[in-house]
Amino acid sequence: MPISPLFLKPFDPAEHEEPLYAKWEAAGLFHPETLIEKGLLREDAPPYTIVLPPPNVTGTLHVGHAAMLAIEDVLVRFARMRGYRTLWVPGTDSAAIATQSKVEKQLLKEEGVTRHDLGREAFLERVNAFAKASEQTILNQLRRMGASLDWQRYAYTLDDQRYKAVITAFVRMYEAGLIYRGIRIVNWDSKGQTVVSDDEVEYTEENTTLYTFRYWKDFPIPIATVRPETKVGDVAVAVHPDDSRYQAYIGKVFSGTFAGTELTIRIVADEAVNPEFGTGAVGVTPAHSQTDWEIAQRHNLPVVQVIDERGKMTQTAGPLVAGKTVRQAREAIVQWLREEGLLLEEKPIVHRIGRADRTGGIIEPLPKEQWFVSVTQPFILERSEILGIPAKELVTLKDIMRLAVEKGGVRILPDRFTKVYFHWIDNLRDWCISRQIWFGHRIPVWYCVAASNPQCKQPIVRATPPARCPHCDGKVVQDPDTLDTWFSSALWTFSTLGWPDAWDDAQHKAKLDTDLAIYHPTTVLETGYDILFFWVARMILMSGFHLGQVPFYNVYLHGLVRDEKGRKMSKSLGNIIDPLDLIAKYGADAVRLSLVVGIAPGNDIKLSEQRVKGYKHFANKVWNIARFVLERTDPFPKDQPLTEEDQALARERDEMLASVTEDLEAFRLHLASEKLYHYTWHRLADEIIEESKPILAGEDASRAASRARLLYETLHTLVRALHPFAPFVTEAIWQEGNLGGEEHPWLMTAPWPAREA
């Protein structure tokens, strides 16, 4: 058979990649059940599952996604070739706050209206339309990377099935006493006009002034603050219990006028005060500081709110500042302190201020009534498959999160993140899950409007809307808030596999033969180390509570992709590399290799165009090796015995493959790929093939035939081993060279070349 004419030029990714992907998809090769039907996979094959960390539905593919896809696709293709029942579940995330603010910005710019002008219903229609319109973009970009995702199982965090999972989860946790409503100091995003969780606050250092002053002339203790404007809300001064300077004042109460408002200040002793800082005395503002709120709780102090949700001073703040913005109020109060001679010192200080990671809005701590998940409330886990966590005993969500990792149920890679994880768990507070935005899963809670008898004051928490109040038959209204987007993301491993429908409540286990029974717990969660807390920990929490399982056995954390100088990619630096541009220039295989070869788990990736270009050359090298070998070995002498030197070469190759296989099993993708790269180029091409030229053309026919057989078999092997890393060029060679024959028309589902370890 003559060699395919396609081989007679350099490998052109543009010519092969998209058509090949379309063929794989059309043949159903991403869908494990189709492989079973076609006899390409045994029905009793052990499962191997990864759920894709869902990209933002309105976003576009960035290099971080590209790295994630490359790594996961290597794992999935490796597992598939080894005969696992391999499932990779695709999905997208509504990314509540990010998407909503994007649409709000657009509305304001193009139509000059706010979401309140449109109203909730109309606004949501607009957001959903926007999400729908963007969806195909990101999905096609996932395809361009070559990701072998099972599209028949595509999930979206806001679709009906996921909605059902979210509400069911909420109701069950409420009934178990793990979800409660309470007034706390929360992180108020003044720009996004919503609460955000502790993990969604990012701190930046800024230069500011530390003011030392007295409330009024005969007030005995000077205090220091960076936020004079909040001081109109002070109710106490706290000192350390052992501080000798202030012993005489502890327990005393002082009254006076501060900045035009009457204050009653009690002196309290509290361990939280650092006697070294400032004057060693803290003005306690319970409504606008987490620490002060806690002090106020311990000493039974009142709460006076002086800043409102829009960042303006309230009427309670007094005539001097009421109605002013925080900034104006600060100036006014400092001015007043100066005029009154109360200002003792102004000192420059570096202070960290919090901003919301999604909107950039300054975080204002405010007391608000919100919904929380308690991480310390004990409950009984009816059934447990989690290592080290017994069923029918009292546990807390914190216990589950800690023990799942500590006892080995979940393994985190690289190992060093385990400590970071424990540290986070140990400092964890209750999780605030309500958000004052509209785009997202609305909280399944209703309130009786009339509230005519005491029972009616109880919130009605249920999966289906109640028509009337069950106590007085009055009208009900739904809680206006939506859930933190991470609440639904935390259910992702099992909400994508059919929970709660696939769940048998009586048996506390998945119904037989459902996706949930077959594919959960998943095998690997692969994601960036930056969302270890947001997501990984909370998935363990949710899966532990609802299923009594870990959500995954392994966590593979990849690093941040940075530019060639090691800087974060950002719009403001203008150093963003668009993976689709790279794919267009160098091909998806090259992009994938550049994000995998030699990059250890958890390490940041410095990506340069040079690097990608190098791997394009590699893909072409593989292509040319195939041409050389196929040209000279067709038909290859299958039964020719190998000479001793060729047996040695075959052994060397197989040892290399055995070690590559071991590396892949241990998630050492960086080493596996490096070994393959090195063997292919610098051993096979540079040495073995070069030495083979005279042998193949030589007089010794049996030696030539032996070498031809060796080369053919080596190509056959190598193309399979390289497939997970560079799926396109290898599949193209497989097809054009007809390497699989009748039995394995697709390289994608051909067997892995090394024996089971």
Next chain:
RNA sequence: GCGCGCGUAGCUCAGUUGGUAGAGCAUCCGGUUUACACCCGGAAGGUCCUUGGUUCGAGCCCAAGCGCGCGCACCA
């Protein structure tokens, strides 16, 4: 303050359990018209941050220090 990581060739980084220091890019010299210029051969380039320890043997293990980065907490 608590914790984590990094420091290896000019640059970017590998180095799996301790066993003769590696790759890509860049530099220099040479080659090559049929697998491939998206190439090949060769050269140069290293106190593996420092000091001390364990060991027959340390880039790797231990201790201390220096420099850089990150996470968490505090930040009144």
